[in-house]
Amino acid sequence: MSEEPWYQDGLKFRCTGCGDCCTGAAGAVWVDEENLEKIAEHLDKPIGEIRLMHTRMLRGKISLTEFPNGDCTFFDGQTRSCKIYPVRPPQCKTWPFWKSNVSDEQAWQQTVKECPGSGTGDLIPLDEIEKRISVIDL
């Protein structure tokens, strides 16, 4: 018999657009060729330029890069918005519903501390949470 997850009644989330998850400490933002193609198309730039200016190899995989201040290189500091929002990587689309963030209530409380949109706003139902979690293993 499978046990229901602790978040079976859903979790709240509505992005406030603060930009905190696109800035700050350096980290990996995983992308694949398909993601890069979509980004290149969206920005109307050659994929080679996107690869050169916005990606690096990390632990054998492709990650987006940050500026020295930690901002994602696709983050517009003036408008505090994402330049590739409609085609942002799966990891950005599914935040904060990553396996690691919902592994237990303590992990979720930590996420709520880091992301002001988490724990508030729209109630995201269990099936939608599970769908987002299954997109990328984080």
Ligand code: SF4
């Ligand atoms: S930290 Fe949370 S509220 Fe702020 S931009 Fe990221 S997802 Fe939205």
